[in-house]
Amino acid sequence: MARTQAALYDELAGDLHLSWSEAELPERERTKHVHRLHPYLGKFVPQLVETLLERYVPEGGRVLDPFAGSGTTLVQALESGYDAAGADVAGFNVLLARVKTRPYNLDALRRDLLWAHEQAEAFVPSGRYPGDASRYVRQWFAPAAAEELLHFRSLVDEVASADVLRVVLARAARSARRTTHFDLEFPAAPQVAPYWCHKHRRECRPVTEARRFLLRYTLDTLDRIEAFASVRVAGRVAEVLHGDSAAIDLRGPYDGVVTSPPYPGLIDYHEQHRYAYELLGLDERRGLELGRPARGTGRAAIADYVAGVAAVLANARASLEPGAPVCIVVNDRRDLYPEILRRAGLSLDDRLERHVNRRTGRRSGEYYESILVCSTRA
Numbered sequence: 001m002a003r004t005q006a007a008l009y010d011e012l013a014g015d016l017h018l019s020w021s022e023a024e025l026p027e028r029e030r031t032k033h034v035h036r037l038h039p040y041l042g043k044f045v046p047q048l049v050e051t052l053l054e055r056y057v058p059e060g061g062r063v064l065d066p067f068a069g070s071g072t073t074l075v076q077a078l079e080s081g082y083d084a085a086g087a088d089v090a091g092f093n094v095l096l097a098r099v100k101t102r103p104y105n106l107d108a109l110r111r112d113l114l115w116a117h118e119q120a121e122a123f124v125p126s127g128r129y130p131g132d133a134s135r136y137v138r139q140w141f142a143p144a145a146a147e148e149l150l151h152f153r154s155l156v157d158e159v160a161s162a163d164v165l166r167v168v169l170a171r172a173a174r175s176a177r178r179t180t181h182f183d184l185e186f187p188a189a190p191q192v193a194p195y196w197c198h199k200h201r202r203e204c205r206p207v208t209e210a211r212r213f214l215l216r217y218t219l220d221t222l223d224r225i226e227a228f229a230s231v232r233v234a235g236r237v238a239e240v241l242h243g244d245s246a247a248i249d250l251r252g253p254y255d256g257v258v259t260s261p262p263y264p265g266l267i268d269y270h271e272q273h274r275y276a277y278e279l280l281g282l283d284e285r286r287g288l289e290l291g292r293p294a295r296g297t298g299r300a301a302i303a304d305y306v307a308g309v310a311a312v313l314a315n316a317r318a319s320l321e322p323g324a325p326v327c328i329v330v331n332d333r334r335d336l337y338p339e340i341l342r343r344a345g346l347s348l349d350d351r352l353e354r355h356v357n358r359r360t361g362r363r364s365g366e367y368y369e370s371i372l373v374c375s376t377r378a
Contacts, residue, residue: 025045038096040069048329053077056325057258061255071098080233084239090269092280094240100228108160119152121211125144140275152169152210170275172214172217173210245315254324255320260328264297265291270286329371341374348372356368
């Protein structure tokens with residue numbers, strides 16, 4: 001008989017308190033306030049970041065995440081009373097992290113988003129593709145959905161909160177694509193006919209309009225930013241850098257690193273957010289993303305991955321205060337990190353194991369990861 005989650009956690013976590021069951025940490029808590037401004041595969045649990053900051057980074061210090069992703073470390077640092085900086089090579093990640101972490105004039109933000117909501121609500125599509133609809137838009141969106149999305153895009157530059165509207169647009173576009181309800185993450189081809197839905201266990205039809213998503217997400221985004229504004233510590237700031245973390249000036253010094261590098265051959269972060277790149281014209285640096293599935297997991301690809309992650313961590317190490325900790329959250333099933341740490345000039349002080357909160361849907365199942373607690377080698 002399989003062990004219960006409670007028994008597994010008693011054995012695995014002990015007094016570490018780094019694993020949470022679904023009952024202890026439900027989805028709504030893992031995606032509190034701005035952590036759910038836009039779905040993002042591969043992000044780690046903010047409560048884990050909170051715990052690592054409390055244990056290893058001096059109170060009120062400055063923390064770095066050189067693999068910033070959607071900004072989980074930066075957001076939690078601001079909530080926990082730290083300054084933070086993060087870097088990422090992907091344009092959409094940088095946009096999302098900046099929208100999550102920047103301070104807002106909430107009255108002005110509310111005016112902008114409610115105006116955009118009114119404009120989207122009043123817009124009446126003709127049922128024909130706009131003349132400026134790209135091939136991608138015509139392929140992945142029904143005519144009305146394409147009209148509504150492109151109309152909303154035209155509103156972006158009319159307000160000061162332009163980046164916030166860009167994130168709303170991207171989130172709505174993700175939901176409005178011609179795809180099955182159970183395959184929103186990486187749909188392989190447009191779904192144009194009714195289909196048997198494994199999520200709802202009935203026949204469903206592809207989405208034909210984007211309006212309801214634009215309206216819902218505009219208000220939800222406002223609510224989430226306001227909720228975060230009420231819990232972030234006053235005076236704390238986060239900086240988001242766009243570039244290759246192995247090469248750019250990370251603008252230290254920092255009192256610690258909390259990060260989760262991408263895994264080799266697992267997630268194509270550009271393809272995950274392709275709709276955003278297509279609609280928003282974001283700066284694409286896809287070829288620089290570490291661990292891209294297109295590179296495979298052969299010997300050469302793994303060697304490139306090891307060299308790339310080591311170079312990023314070495315650059316981060318050079319930006320640290322003496323003795324500052326480096327906390328790396330990984331699932332190192334290929335045992336790559338001993339060599340990565342050696343090349344980066346880091347020594348492993350502790351290795352903590354945790355069971356990842358059970359996921360739902362097609363990615364559910366057992367999953368484990370390690371927290372590597374490192375320091376600069378003498």
